[in-house]
Each structure stands twice: as C-alpha cells, then as structure tokens.
Amino acid sequence: MKESEAGNFLHSQCFARIERITKRREFERVFKIGVRKKIGTLTLIYSPSDTRRIGIILDRHIKGAVVRNKLKRRLRDIYRKNKSCFKGECIIIAYKGTEVMDYNVLRDAVLKLLTKQGV
RNA sequence: UAAGUAAGCGGGGUGAUUGCUGCGCACAUAGUUUGGCUUACAAGUCUCACAUUAUAUGUGAUUAAGCAAAUUAUAUGCGUGGAGGAAAGUCCGGGCACCACAGGGCAGAGUACCUUGUAAAGCAAGGGAGUCGCGAGACUAUAGACAGUGCAACAGAAAAUAUACAGCCGAUGGUAUGGUGCAUUAAUUAUGUACCAAAAUCAGGCGAUGGUGAAAUAGUGAGGUAAGAGCUCACUAUCUCAAUUAGCAAUAGUUGGGAUUGGUCAACCUUACUCGGUGCAAGACUAAACAGAAGGGAUGAAGUUGCCCGCUUCGUUUGACCUUCAGGUAAGUCGCUUAGAGGAAUAAUCACUGUCCCCGAUUUAUCGGGGGUACAGAACUCGGCUUAUAAGCUUACUUAAGCC
RNA sequence: GGGGCUGUGGUGCAGUUGGGAGCACAUUUGACUGGCAGUCAAAAGGUCACGGGUUCGAAUCCCGUCAGCUCCA
Numbered sequence: 001m002k003e004s005e006a007g008n009f010l011h012s013q014c015f016a017r018i019e020r021i022t023k024r025r026e027f028e029r030v031f032k033i034g035v036r037k038k039i040g041t042l043t044l045i046y047s048p049s050d051t052r053r054i055g056i057i058l059d060r061h062i063k064g065a066v067v068r069n070k071l072k073r074r075l076r077d078i079y080r081k082n083k084s085c086f087k088g089e090c091i092i093i094a095y096k097g098t099e100v101m102d103y104n105v106l107r108d109a110v111l112k113l114l115t116k117q118g119v
Numbered sequence: 120u121a122a123g124u125a126a127g128c129g130g131g132g133u134g135a136u137u138g139c140u141g142c143g144c145a146c147a148u149a150g151u152u153u154g155g156c157u158u159a160c161a162a163g164u165c166u167c168a169c170a171u172u173a174u175a176u177g178u179g180a181u182u183a184a185g186c187a188a189a190u191u192a193u194a195u196g197c198g199u200g201g202a203g204g205a206a207a208g209u210c211c212g213g214g215c216a217c218c219a220c221a222g223g224g225c226a227g228a229g230u231a232c233c234u235u236g237u238a239a240a241g242c243a244a245g246g247g248a249g250u251c252g253c254g255a256g257a258c259u260a261u262a263g264a265c266a267g268u269g270c271a272a273c274a275g276a277a278a279a280u281a282u283a284c285a286g287c288c289g290a291u292g293g294u295a296u297g298g299u300g301c302a303u304u305a306a307u308u309a310u311g312u313a314c315c316a317a318a319a320u321c322a323g324g325c326g327a328u329g330g331u332g333a334a335a336u337a338g339u340g341a342g343g344u345a346a347g348a349g350c351u352c353a354c355u356a357u358c359u360c361a362a363u364u365a366g367c368a369a370u371a372g373u374u375g376g377g378a379u380u381g382g383u384c385a386a387c388c389u390u391a392c393u394c395g396g397u398g399c400a401a402g403a404c405u406a407a408a409c410a411g412a413a414g415g416g417a418u419g420a421a422g423u424u425g426c427c428c429g430c431u432u433c434g435u436u437u438g439a440c441c442u443u444c445a446g447g448u449a450a451g452u453c454g455c456u457u458a459g460a461g462g463a464a465u466a467a468u469c470a471c472u473g474u475c476c477c478c479g480a481u482u483u484a485u486c487g488g489g490g491g492u493a494c495a496g497a498a499c500u501c502g503g504c505u506u507a508u509a510a511g512c513u514u515a516c517u518u519a520a521g522c523c
Numbered sequence: 524g525g526g527g528c529u530g531u532g533g534u535g536c537a538g539u540u541g542g543g544a545g546c547a548c549a550u551u552u553g554a555c556u557g558g559c560a561g562u563c564a565a566a567a568g569g570u571c572a573c574g575g576g577u578u579c580g581a582a583u584c585c586c587g588u589c590a591g592c593u594c595c596a
Contacts, residue, residue, distance in 0.1 A: 065207095065496050069466095073139095077467045080138065103468070209525095210587090259576090260585075272542040272580095333579030385577050385585040386540080400524070400596060498524100506588070 027055060030089050037117050043093040044113045054079050055091040059098075067099050078107050085114050 034047035056075050058068055075092060092110070101109070 066494095069463095069496070073466060077138080080467090208588095270540070383578080398525080 027057075027091065030055070030091050034089075034091070035117070037113060039113050039116065040109060041095040041097040042109055042113055043095070044117055045091040045093070046088055046117050048088040052083075052086055053089045054086065055089075057091060057093045059093070059095040061096040062094070062099050071099050074103055074106060075110070077103075078110050082107075082111065085111060 030045055030047050034045040037044050037046075056072055058071060062068055062071065071094060075094070079086060098106070
C-alpha cells in the first residue's frame with residue numbers, strides 16, 4: 001500500500017476519493033485541532049497527519065450550482081497539479097468574491113497561503 | 120424599404136496535456152466465507168452430509184498451514200458510456216410506495232362557454248362570446264346579482280324595499296281673501312249659505328327638472344295631463360321566454376310575447392363538477408447493539424437414602440453458554456435507471472478556428488488589432504405550465520410609403 | 524425533497540369590510556444659549572419588491588415572478 005501510494009505521489013496527478021475529507025466528523029476534528037490562516041477571501045485550516053487529505057468548503061453566499069461546481073473543480077485541479085506543496089489534512093474555505101478570480105490568480109493565492117502556513 | 124404580429128430552428132467546432140465517474144474484461148494484492156480437499160492436533164452431546172444399509176454403524180465438523188471455489192475492496196491496463204431546452208421554479212397532473220383497499224357525511228381546497236384529444240390535468244387543438252388594436256393578432260378566474268347577507272370614500276337632493284328636500288301642479292277636498300246673490304237683523308255693519316275670480320296655502324298629485332358622480336331607474340319623437348310619468352304609441356338599445364333555421368354543442372340569425380326594480384360575486388355566498396392522506400428522506404429486505412418470550416443446557420436450595428446419576432419443585436441469564444421466535448437502532452443492500460447515488464462525477468488549462476460587434480487601412484472584398492459568444496448543472500420517473508436565455512437564421516402574415 | 528412567513532421614507536415599524544400613504548428615530552433649516560447638549564417650530568425624503576389583471580378607484584383583492592428569512596427531514 002505504501003509503495004503504491006508513493007508511486008502515485010511521484011508520477012500521478014490523480015485525485016481519488018480517499019484523498020478527500022467527506023464526513024462531517026472529520027471536518028469537525030480538523031476544525032478543532034487545526035490552525036487557521038486567512039488571506040483575502042481564502043482561509044486554510046491545517047492539521048498535521050500521516051495521510052494527505054483535503055476538504056473544500058464554499059461560502060453559502062456563493063450562489064448557483066454552476067458557479068459553485070466550477071470553483072470546486074478549479075480548487076481541486078490546483079491541488080492535483082501542486083500535490084507536493086500539500087501535507088497533512090487541509091481544509092480550504094472560499095468566501096464570497098473568490099468565484100470571480102481567474103485560474104492563475106486563484107492558484108497563486110492558494111500557493112501563497114500554503115507558504116504562509118509553512119506547510 | 121420601414122414598422123410590426125405569430126410560430127419555429129439554434130444552443131459553436133477541432134486538437135494537445137492532465138484528470139473524475141458507471142459498467143465489462145484481464146491481471147495483482149489484501150480480507151471474508153465455504154460442515155470443500157490434503158497434512159498435523161483434538162474428539163462429549165445435538166444436528167447435518169456421505170458410504171454399507173429398514174433401525175444401527177463408520178467417517179467428517181475443532182484449531183493451524185497449504186490448495187480450490189465464491190465474494191468484497193483496492194491498484195494497474197484495455198474497451199465502452201457519461202448533463203438540458205429549459206435539467207431551474209415546484210404551479211398542476213400521472214406512474215410507483217405505504218397508511219384501515221380508499222365507502223358515506225361534514226369541513227376544506229380547486230375548477231367554472233362548447234366539442235375533441237390524452238393515463239389525467241387548471242394542459243393542448245378547434246369553435247363561440249367579450250375587451251383592446253387601423254390591421255395581422257393579443258388578452259380573458261368567460262356559471263348565478265327576481266336565494267340571502269353586505270359594500271359604495273368625496274361630491275350630490277338622493278347611492279338603494281326609492282323618497283325626505285328644492286321644485287312643478289292647483290284637476291279633487293279644505294282654509295283664509297275679494298266680489299255678487301239670498302236669508303236673519305233697525306243697519307252700508309255682523310252672522311250663515313251659494314256662486315265666481317285671480318294669486319296663495321294645507322291635504323294631495325308628480326317623479327319630468329337638480330352645476331354631482333365611475334354609476335342616477337333606458338334614449339329620441341309624438342300623444343296624453345291640472346302638472347306629469349313606458350302612462351300609451353313608433354323607432355332604437357339591453358335582458359329574457361317560445362317557435363323556427365344553421366350547428367354535435369356553446370351560440371348566431373329571423374318572428375312573436377314579456378321585462379327594463381341598477382353596480383359589485385378576482386365581497387361573503389349559491390349552483391354544478393372534481394379531490395382520501397403522505398411522499399423515494401415513500402417504502403422493502405439483511406441486521407451488530409438493546410429490551411422481550413419459549414426451549415435446552417448449566418448451577419444453587421429443598422425432597423426422594425449418606426454419595427453419584429436421574430426425577431420433582433423453586434430461584435437465577437447484572438454468575439457464564441447455545442438454539443428458536445417475533446421487534447428493531449447504528450450500518451448496509453434494494454427501490455435506482457445502458458448519466459447516476461459518494462457531499463454528489465460528466466471536467467481543468469492551453470492552442471487554433473467558426474460566428475457577431477467596434478476601430479483602422481485600402482484593391483470593396485480582404486487584411487490587422489481589440490472585445491463578446493448566453494441562461495444555466497441531473498438526484499425515483501413521465502406529461503404539461505411558468506420563468507431565464509448571447510449572436511444568428513427560417514416560415515407565414517399585417518400596416519404605411521414608393522415603383523411596375 | 525416538501526411546507527410557511529415577509530417585502531411600505533435612510534433605519535425600525537403601523538396601516539383590512541378597497542377611497543387620507545402614516546408613526547418613531549435619524550437628516551436639513553430656524554428659534555431659545557456666549558457655545559454645546561437639550562427643548563420647541565417647520566421642511567425634505569415613497570415607482571408601497573417587480574409585472575399583469577379585476578374594479579370608477581388597489582399598499583390592500585386575484586395571478587405570475589424576484590429577493591430574504593424560517594420550519595420538517
């Protein structure tokens with residue numbers, strides 16, 4: 001298992017289901033023990049862990065299924081392309097105003113947030 | 120050509136890199152199950168299977184390792200499929216599921232011209248009526264106001280069983296005034312009575328007139344009268360009944376009779392018709408935990424003889440076990456889909472290109488630059504409705520102007 | 524997935540058998556004061572969420588949209 005995961009990490013940009021935080025309990029655990037950092041409309045919550053996982057939360061005031069899904073896809077894509085920057089369990093919260101950003105601007109913002117967190 | 124009406128089409132394309140997801144196949148790893156096979160260990164009861172066989176007997180069941188099969192999960196590879204015209208709003212109706220198989224009454228809700236279509240509908244098509252528009256056409260919650268109750272600000276005489284007021288009339292009856300005649304009286308006075316006169320008044324008659332208002336008891340003309348009035352007549356308008364013609368019908372036309380004592384039912388309401396409720400988070404199945412019942416076994420006490428077995432009675436499952444029954448939470452499966460059930464995929468980035476708009480240049484058809492390319496994302500499913508929608512396109516028709 | 528409620532000056536709210544668009548605070552101006560606070564007097568500020576319809580007349584009645592809030596699960 002460890003070897004295959006390491007192999008995925010090296011040459012794969014895939015984003016399987018096990019790399020997502022889906023359950024409500026897991027979210028609450030990360031909220032409790034995690035460290036928060038905020039830049040602009042983005043917030044990152046980080047809690048160290050052996051497995052690398054990510055959760056995405058969108059503000060309630062971002063309306064419309066099309067807009068919400070597109071933002072989620074973009075954040076997921078940023079995670080895929082820059083897996084080496086992520087560690088532990090992270091939750092990204094996007095507040096209103098994020099949906100207007102371009103892809104490149106959004107990527108730079110996320111990476112800046114990660115360096116600030118020191119991940 | 121311009122303005123407009125109606126019905127539709129349409130929802131960009133190709134490639135590269137990196138990915139998500141359902142199914143199928145192949146392979147690998149891990150787990151689970153199997154009374155399966157082999158070896159070793161253990162071996163008391165029940166039960167089951169197989170063999171000889173009517174009972175009965177023998178073997179197997181436990182644990183460990185290996186093998187085999189089934190199944191689950193994960194990874195990899197290949198193949199194949201993966202969002203709309205509205206998927207939206209949830210405004211109607213159906214399928215499907217459960218609830219007392221669904222029936223009656225009340226309440227409540229909905230619909231309201233006719234015919235046809237449909238599984239059904241408040242939907243669609245055609246027709247009728249009304250309103251709007253020069254017109255093509257559009258819109259309409261299109262039954263009932265002699266069943267009842269209510270409402271109408273301001274203005275106005277009056278806003279609802281019409282009559283109080285202003286006003287008109289003085290035919291009919293009365294009062295008072297004047298004149299004349301007659302009777303009584305001494306009298307030109309006074310009283311009574313009769314007649315006449317014009318103006319007034321009371322009773323009375325009238326509903327024509329009233330600077331209103333959204334709406335005032337049908338409009339015009341003639342007759343009629345004291346004055347007037349649908350009081351009568353003619354024509355017109357509306358409603359209604361009957362006959363007849365056309366039509367399946369709503370309805371329309373004609374003839375005749377009657378009425379014109381309003382408006383509002385998207386005020387309460389009346390009439391006719393329709394509707395049982397809840398909704399896939401419905402519900403079905405498996406089922407740890409948990410509480411319960413029955414049986415077996417175990418154990419304690421008492422009795423049967425001191426002990427053991429057995430039996431009887433009582434107690435115990437908070438001292439432990441097994442089996443069965445029905446209930447059932449967490450969880451899972453089905454419901455559920457040749458898109459799909461996971462916080463929910465169907466894509467992200469880039470390049471070229473199609474199309475439209477603007478600017479500039481000129482060879483008037485091209486080039487260069489810039490910008491735009493919508494609304495919006497399935498969650499059980501289907502038929503409608505409503506709403507959102509970039510550019511472009513098609514068809515039919517109307518009006519106006521010009522030309523032939 | 525399925526229900527319910529609300530929308531009125533800048534803010535918070537009244538307003539129902541359909542007929543005047545209002546209240547409080549805030550804002551502006553003036554007076555009282557040497558000045559502020561405060562009080563008094565006055566003024567301005569409204570497509571009654573939007574679009575249709577019924578009606579003589581609609582914030583109100585009916586239909587359809589939009590936005591916000593909320594409940595069940």
